[in-house]
Amino acid sequence: MAEDQGDIAVDIDHVTKRYGDFTALADVSLAIRSNEFFTLLGPSGCGKTTLLRCIAGFEDITLGAIRLYGDNIVDLPPNKRPVNTVFQQYALFPHMDVTRNVMFGLLRLGQSEAAARKRAGEVLDLVQLTQFADRLPAQLSGGQQQRVALARALAPNPKVLLLDEPLSALDLKLRQAVRLELQQIQQETGITFIFVTHDQEEALTMSDRIAVISDGRLQQIGTARDIYEEPDNKFVADFIGETNLIDVTVAGIDNGQATCTLPGGNHFTCPAAQGAHSGRGHLSVRPERVSLSDPAQGLLTGTVSRLIYLGTDMHVDITLTDGEVVTARVQNSAGTRIPAMGETIGLNFEAGAARLLID
Template identity: 85%
Template sequence: MAQSQGAVAVDIDDVTKLYGNFTALSAVSLAIHDNEFFTLLGPSGCGKTTLLRCIAGFEDISQGAIRLYGDNIADLPPNHRPVNTVFQQYALFPHMDVTRNVMFGLLRLGRSEAEARARAGEVLELVRLSEFANRMPAQLSGGQQQRVALARALAPNPKVLLLDEPLSALDLKLRQAVRLELQQLQHETGITFIFVTHDQEEALTMSDRIAVISDGKVQQVGSARDIYEEPDNKFVADFIGETNLIDVSVAEIAGDKALCTLPGGTRFTCPAARGAHSGQGHLSVRPERVSLADPAGALLTGTVTRLIYLGTDMHVDMRLSDGESITARVQNSSQTTIPAMGDTVGLDFEEGAARLLVD
């Protein structure tokens, strides 16, 4: 994947978008780098597609600036912005074959028939559809139609490609295959991709960096590893993958460390997110970082309430002394001893795995 360095391709500076009294985006600032696969991730209605449409020019911003390689494009109409968009619905022309679909935008830009046809051939080869050049859209699978839409968007060689949940109409296995193709395509073209999704697995597997968005605000920006391993707040920890959120009493914060009291009374030092404070707080610890142990001397003890077999793993759900629930994800192997329902077990965390969050 591309490295998040170098020139800033898209600079989103304090952008707010209002629809009457409703704030869809609130003072959003992001710097998206040249040749970066950047993902806007969040639940439905969080503002991620609105932000993409503002970059494309389909929505006006209420305040702030959007710069493309240093030039303010906030007042430019969509057709004057050197960006292209791939939508959820591919919107291919059913009466045109694949080549003519890809040529369409080039012809509208004033390219000659010969030049447009030659460029269409190049991008169809890039997306591995050369043998389907003369087929009609109805003769293609969903994945092939998606690649035609990509080829059409890439044909004018945009500086930035915007992708609005383009995989959502595909079935799971096809979606997984196309993720890899998209990642490879971004690498081969060197074009900055800005990808919108609500699917955390898509974001984690494809992106150089991710911006997690909720209620029109950026919650955290970082690599997939940063977002997963070091979430800043409860929303990010809970939205990205699975996590246990444990109520704790925080005695003090010293630098990036916190001294906490766990349910049951054990005092425990752990990493703290920037902005965490003393008083009541929440620890986040991923299920795969929770290990089963002898109750004597363990950080926590719990009673097994449910066992869920998942093939390679077993989810062990437990209830703590204060009534909270916690889950451990244990790999199934001949060396693993799985407790029974109703057993009392000890729980330990991997070093550095528990993190005090900002509420």
């Protein structure tokens, strides 16, 4: 069913961006819903920040259209677009206290001193920085500076907030805490957030939906569960978390189900991604969905070649007869038997866990 255009905040319509002979974005189309926390995810250099800058107006597009609530904004300069951006570097004014930093943009927009100060107080309360209102940026931690930059961007009530890897400068523990704060602020304000990151965990934990991008091309859009459980292709499966990619021979596909021959000769039926075909293929199975068994009862059989202790989990690498390595993740709980190095072991997949992918 077609999506109600009234629910679309940002419509990226066949956008291409070229720098000379280099194509940074290749015919990208996606629709970001109003009040959504939407993430652009991909490795460094994939085009996600370029797309964000095109939305902001800092980059011109070569082809296509960008619509904000139905209006094409490609010809509008950045200062005329009802969007704000939080960058990796927060670019706070070092000589201004927190309140004046937040007020700066409001005063530039023509608000009175009193109105700007009142609004600054509201957003500082929202990001829990009221007690730091009189401090200079140098007197704040990295996480606090990040929240000042966020407050400054939120102050004018933008229709869309663009966030370009704003957590990358923070340490791991602080990043995890700020993720939750960002999610809560987005829900409280109802502003559409478009978040850029290369961190899969950030994307999975924060987003309503995720767009995975590689080499300037859109690979897949979906919820965190969609992307993780039902990847469309090898890149998405391999980029999002860990997965086993097992070479199989595909006899045929009927009504979305593929009949495959596994290494060792056993036959197996599983869901197939759209576009999958007969011949050589790749089966994707997450390590936590692989179970260990007696060799005689396994879909696959191999030899334990490596054991990695990770606290709650044990990663068990099993080398198959054809030399492929399959990883199983086993919980370190009471009663769980961990196989020994060199032991011959059987492998099975949880129901619905395996998926035939396209390249």
